[in-house]
Amino acid sequence: MQSPEKTSVTDEKKPDTQAAFIDMVEFAVVIAAAAGCLLCINLVFPARWHWWSIPVLWIAAAGFPTILRGRNRRDLGLTLSPLGFSLKILFLTCLMVFPLIYVLLSLWKWLGLGLPAINQIPRDGWLPWLLYQFLYVAVAEEIFFRGYVLGRLHRLPTSLSSRHPRVWQGIGILISALIFALFHVLQAGGIPALLTFFPALVFGWLLVYTRSLVAPVLFHGLANLFYALALPTLT
Template sequence: MLPDPPAPFETPEPPPAPGLGAESPAPAAPAAPVPEAPNARRPLLVALATTILVTALSYLAPKDHAGTAVGLAFLAVTWWLVLRADEHVIRAHGLSLGGLLEPLPLDRRRLLRDAAVASLWVLLLAAIIFPPFWIGFKLFWRVKMPFVLRGFASPWNEISGHFLAVALPEEAFFRGYLQTRLDAAWAPRWRVFGADLGPGVVVSSAIFAIGHFLTVPSVDRLAVFFPSLVFGWLRARTGGVGAGVVFHALCNIFSATLQRGYGFSR
């Protein structure tokens, strides 16, 4: 059985309310949820059990539905550990999504504000990272042919799949639950471009990469360690996983577009 969700820990000040991408003022939150006795063993054991579960599902589920099964497993684990708790626990794990996932009436102004700020972060990172990634893609694969833009066979299925079946579940578990709990055990100690990072972002990214390798045994899959560091930085910088979800999905879509455009896939 999975462990019970974390109980709120008591502090004299309420925590900030992370939304889709940035900190938002939270209404009267009396306590900030963190582990009562921070210890890295528990989240690491949860990560091990979850990795075994999703790896098994990736091989046992029907091929056309394996990705969806894995995504649902990540969401189910995150719900059990975090999302079934109160709004204070959800906010502390960066899983509010502008209030969408909190058990409170939706504040539309907060939702729109957080969505706008998250979008700005995503656009900024895309402008910085995508051009050199494109160049690196061509150099690594020694591409000689010109790029030809080719659309997805089923755009809605492809795009919604990247957002809802891949990016959201993975960010919710790895950056929302795992990185948060590891940061509670191993306090952040490095200031990187405005974000406080610690061993938690490195360890969660390593587990993220190993999980990708186990589901599809190819050394290339381990390369997701590096974008995972960026997703972890976004989690720490914005206080929520929303911007990371959008950027994660766009990274996958951009990579798939390059593969199609250079004839590596259809």
């Protein structure tokens, strides 16, 4: 005769396994749908529509499954707390990472390899350019690639995540950074777009460390600004 304890344990595992499977299917479907929509935008929409259609895609790809599954906005990192801690970590990260980025970009250029393209800062329209980098590009991309992609990866129940959570966090950052870079290849084309993998590692780490999108969004916008200012000195 089976003991009641064993029966209860078995009954508890079934919904967990089913929920994990549903989460994995959801994740795969969202990634595939986002990639397909991005390709359609590039093929069908005129280039002058890309500035708004692509950010809308990222927000929709993160927002729809979050709303449909009844999740909290905090699951996407949409919280200001802890603001002071996030700003402190952001400041220290900029001091350490930006000089390193410039050195690595200089080395990359010295090796004769191409650099990712970015729209130059217009002299007469620098403020709209800056607002676009922060409010459209950084916010939308961080909500999807860090808030949704990295957030869901870290919440997927696996044997590794339960036994070695910090290792799984690192793997999640690597996978989300790779997805980020591959989507940039789809969007911009060309191997140089793969270089976005490296700043994406920092974006992911900032989210994990601060548990908020504040630092990743601000660092993303500042990184785009830094790159736009540094690129003329590298060419």
